[in-house]
Each structure stands twice: as structure tokens, then as C-alpha cells.
Amino acid sequence: MTGATTLPLVAGEQSFMAAGECLVRRSVLPSGLRILSERVPGARSATIGFWVTAGSRDEAPDEYGSTHFLEHLLFKGTHKRTALDIAVSFDAVGGEHNAITAKEYTCYYGRVRDSDVPMAIEVLADMITSSVIDPDEFETEREVILEEIAMAEDDLGDVASERFFEALFGDHSLGRPIGGSPQTIREATREGVWHHYRRNYSPNRLVVTVAGAVDHDELVEAVQRHLTLGGWDLDTHAEPAPRRDAEQAVPATASSTLIVPRPSEQANILMGVRGLAATDARRSTLSVLNSVLGGGMSSRLFQQIRERRGLAYSVYSFSPSYSDAGVLGMYAGCSPAKAESVAALMLEEFRSIGTGGILPSELDRAVGQMGGASALALEDSDTRMSRLGRAEITMGEFVDLDEALRRLSLVTIDDVADLGAELASRPVSLAAVGSVADGMFITAEGA
Structure with missing residues (x-):
């Protein structure tokens, strides 16, 4: 590949060779769903990521901590699978699965052998579309997140990092803790987290990326099929969620x-x-x-x-x-x-x-x-x-x-x-x- 390849936010297909004879393909579907793959020669495994273009900086004042809360809850069960079913799906094949909440996105991912890629896509798609956010599991996970925050509070390096971003960005959303605070987690309601889920988890805000042993056409078919089975409407046309404005200046702060x-x-x-x-x-x-x-x-x-x-x-x-x-x-x-x-x-x-x-x-x-x-x-x-x-x-x-x-x-x-x-x-x-x-x-x- 010579130079960089631009990725326009319009429906269509792109295909090009990257360094190392890796084939990169990209599909922007009419629903706004974006799917990218990088086929690596000789690979016998693949990593699958389902990215939602909403992070901690996108939370409304009454939703602080909801993004991280939701990341936990999507592993707690769907209409088809219990939390144990989700865990067993990956453990039984020696795979890995996890998620990360960041300031500008949330990513749910798994790494499996090539033969288990269809399973990983099915399970991750089910989690994304069909989390039940069970009230009892909600309260259980509230305690888990409070323990996670308490653990971070005992790590003085973590505390210093959070305070540093607060000092640097002040009241701006980039200065807030990604995981929320004990207060915001205690005050979180199932209804508030559910609203955050329904508002941000949609085809035009979803990006699916797979690297390793992957066939792009099979990937696109599988992702669409399982998102549809999860109840998402992929027939209605929508523009992909716009990228954030790089020119939008974050307000300056003093020393x-x-x-x-x-x-x-x-x-x-x-x-x-x-x-x-x-x-x-x-x-x-x-x-x-x-x-x-x-x-x-x-x-x-x-x-x-x-x-x-x-x-x-x-x-x-x-x-x-x-x-x-x-x-x-x-x-x-x-x-x-x-x-x-x-x-x-x-x-x-x-x-x-x-x-x-x-x-x-x-x-x-x-x-x-x-x-x-x-x-x-x-x-x-x-x-x-x-x-x-x-x-x-x-x-x-x-x-x-x-x-x-x-x-x-x-x-x-x-x-x-x-x-x-x-x-x-x-x-x-x-x-x-x-x-x-x-x-x-x-x-x-x-x-």
C-alpha cells in the first residue's frame, strides 16, 4: 500500500493490500453498520472486536459511570444465554473474551482459533443486541464495580492518573474517571443504564473489526445475520455516526x-x-x-x-x-x-x-x-x-x-x-x- 487509505463515511466497499501482503477489506452498509477485516497470511486465529462509538465522555450528567456499568452488564446474560453460557462459549475453545471502556468508545472483543470465529461473532452479536440487564444482576454488578473502584483507589498510581486528567482537563468530560465514582455508581439506576444502552447501541454506531484468519464475505454475512436475529433493523437506511470533530477545541485550563x-x-x-x-x-x-x-x-x-x-x-x-x-x-x-x-x-x-x-x-x-x-x-x-x-x-x-x-x-x-x-x-x-x-x-x- 502506498500512503494512507481514507475511509469515507458513505455506503460502499473498499479493498487494498497492506504491508506484509495482508488484505484489508471494508464494508459500509446501508444501515450505517461498518465492518472491517484484515486477513493475515498464515494466521490460525483471529481477534474480533465489536466497537460502539460511545465512551465515558458521551455520558449525560445523570449517566456518569453508565458506560462502564453497561460494559459489565453485557456479560451478564441475554434472552438466549446466561452469564455462564457466555463464559463457557469462549472457555470451552480456549479462547479469550473481554471488553474495554474508554473515553471515546466501548469495545467488546474475543480471540479464538479460525474455526471458532463464527461462534465468537454469534456470541458477541447476541451480547450487543440482546442484553436483558436483569434487575438482580444489576444490583450484583453494582457491588462488583464498587469493589473494582475500591481496588483502584488502593493503587496510588491509578489515583494519581485520575487526578492528573482532572487537573489537566478540569470539568471537561475528558477529565472524568472512565469507570465513574463510588457516588455515581451507587446512584446509577437500571432505567438510566438501559436508556444509555438503547440510545447508543445501534447499527450506525457499531463498528466490527476482525484481524487474523478471516474471510470478509463470510464475516459480513455472519454479522448481519446475528444482529438481525438479535432484533436489530438492518433494512432501514441510516448514515454512520459521524466522527468527532477534531477542530472542536477542548477549553483551555490554567496550570x-x-x-x-x-x-x-x-x-x-x-x-x-x-x-x-x-x-x-x-x-x-x-x-x-x-x-x-x-x-x-x-x-x-x-x-x-x-x-x-x-x-x-x-x-x-x-x-x-x-x-x-x-x-x-x-x-x-x-x-x-x-x-x-x-x-x-x-x-x-x-x-x-x-x-x-x-x-x-x-x-x-x-x-x-x-x-x-x-x-x-x-x-x-x-x-x-x-x-x-x-x-x-x-x-x-x-x-x-x-x-x-x-x-x-x-x-x-x-x-x-x-x-x-x-x-x-x-x-x-x-x-x-x-x-x-x-x-x-x-x-x-x-x-
Whole structure:
């Protein structure tokens, strides 16, 4: 494949070869349902994903936590299957099945042998269309989710991550916890979650992606048949749900510091700035910048904070992106007594990329790291399935490995320095959890 392939939101068929002689096919059906497959030569298994284009940021004020609640409930039984039936379907063939709730989508997925793909499609389609959301199961699962949240509250790194997004995005929906809070889960009603289910689970908001051993024509037939058996109307014409507007600016926030005092042996520190949206043309440049800053054992953060000074065991940077916003963040776990010094060093290394740029050797190493990591990740059908989903839901284009490597190869030292300077000019937010106190991190304020 040469260049990227655009994925227009109009009914029709697309077919093209991707790197590694993988056949990618896409069908946009009149109902608005979208089905994508990537056939990998020699594969004997496949990963199937049913993506709903609604995440935690799409919840109404009286629905906070409903997306995550619903993710749990779809495994609890349908009109045809009990929760045990669903579990046995995959366990009996050595398969895997799970789901993920994210800020912009929910994905239910399974990984099975090639001969079990029809079963996986049937079960996942049944879950998507026909969950009964039984009142008794609803109350049982409420307790399970409260336990899940309690477990996360005991992980100070998780707490710091949630507070960091809150500091960075403020009251915006991207700043809310994906799983909800104990209060919102306790206040959730079956009627509210049912309304969320019926509003968001429909053919034009569903994307099905399969990677590995898959025949596209058989896939399309099976998906349509089982969705129809589940009661969905695939005969009524509808446009696919539009992709989120990348130009819709997330309101700016000032520098913010959130401290959560907890008795602990370590302070968990997250610091960073607003990054780039998923469709920003400079995403490859940001990948290089992130790699140089904190993407591995040779990165600046690791070398300066761990190797040279021994101030932390775990230190790294990360750069998630959404349709209209992004993050460039840094994490370190260290002794509370060292927390202020570590935060200052993190900020210094981040800013140094904008003021002093990077070395040619750092650029080469980052490009090699990103290229190798991408190639290795694609050995897994889960990654390929997820790539199809993100391409369809967020990006609006499919980029294979060759094109991704080409884009990385075009990144220059000046590109990284320019982006580093732009990001360094943005307000810095910080969250710290542990035996820390207000006033310890004044270096982050007003940055």
C-alpha cells in the first residue's frame, strides 16, 4: 500500500493490500453498520472486536459511570444465554473474551482459533443486541464495580492518573474517571443504564473489526445475520455516526496542581501538558519526542532521574490522544522526600527539548525504537484488530506499517524542537499522591 487509505463515511466497499501482503477489506452498509477485516497470511486465529462509538465522555450528567456499568452488564446474560453460557462459549475453545471502556468508545472483543470465529461473532452479536440487564444482576454488578473502584483507589498510581486528567482537563468530560465514582455508581439506576444502552447501541454506531484468519464475505454475512436475529433493523437506511470533530477545541485550563495526601512509602507524581489530537499531522513528531523524553531505558528521564541520580525506580513519559485533544505526560514513583527534586527534574528535561532540541543520535534511536515496537506489536492480532477500530472510529484513514515507518523517517530534529517549544509554552498540570503536601511542587505552578 502506498500512503494512507481514507475511509469515507458513505455506503460502499473498499479493498487494498497492506504491508506484509495482508488484505484489508471494508464494508459500509446501508444501515450505517461498518465492518472491517484484515486477513493475515498464515494466521490460525483471529481477534474480533465489536466497537460502539460511545465512551465515558458521551455520558449525560445523570449517566456518569453508565458506560462502564453497561460494559459489565453485557456479560451478564441475554434472552438466549446466561452469564455462564457466555463464559463457557469462549472457555470451552480456549479462547479469550473481554471488553474495554474508554473515553471515546466501548469495545467488546474475543480471540479464538479460525474455526471458532463464527461462534465468537454469534456470541458477541447476541451480547450487543440482546442484553436483558436483569434487575438482580444489576444490583450484583453494582457491588462488583464498587469493589473494582475500591481496588483502584488502593493503587496510588491509578489515583494519581485520575487526578492528573482532572487537573489537566478540569470539568471537561475528558477529565472524568472512565469507570465513574463510588457516588455515581451507587446512584446509577437500571432505567438510566438501559436508556444509555438503547440510545447508543445501534447499527450506525457499531463498528466490527476482525484481524487474523478471516474471510470478509463470510464475516459480513455472519454479522448481519446475528444482529438481525438479535432484533436489530438492518433494512432501514441510516448514515454512520459521524466522527468527532477534531477542530472542536477542548477549553483551555490554567496550570493546576492536585495533591492527594496518603500514608505511603512512595509518592506517585504525574506531570504534563495538553498534547496533540489523534489526527494532528505532527503525531509522528510527538512519538519521537515522547520516545526521547521518556520512552525507554535510554530516554532522558530514565537516564537523568534513575540511572544518574537513583531518585526513582519507575519513570517514563506517555502521549495518549483523543479526537480533539491529547496529552504529553510524565510519571515517576519515588520517595516522598525526593518528590520535589524529581518533579523539578522532570520539568527541566521536558523543557530542554524545546530550548536545546535533540541530538541526531537521539532522533535515530527514537525512530528505530518506534519502528521496531510497531512491527513487533503487529505480530499480535489484537493489535491489528484495534488498529482497524481506531482507524475507522477516530482517524478516518488506515495507515499500515510501511506508511507509519515512512512518516517517522520524515521527522527532523527541527520538527521535534519546534513541537517541544510549543508544548513547553502550555500550562503544566501536576498530580501527586502519597506522603506529600501542598506547596511541595511550586515549580509546576504557572509553567
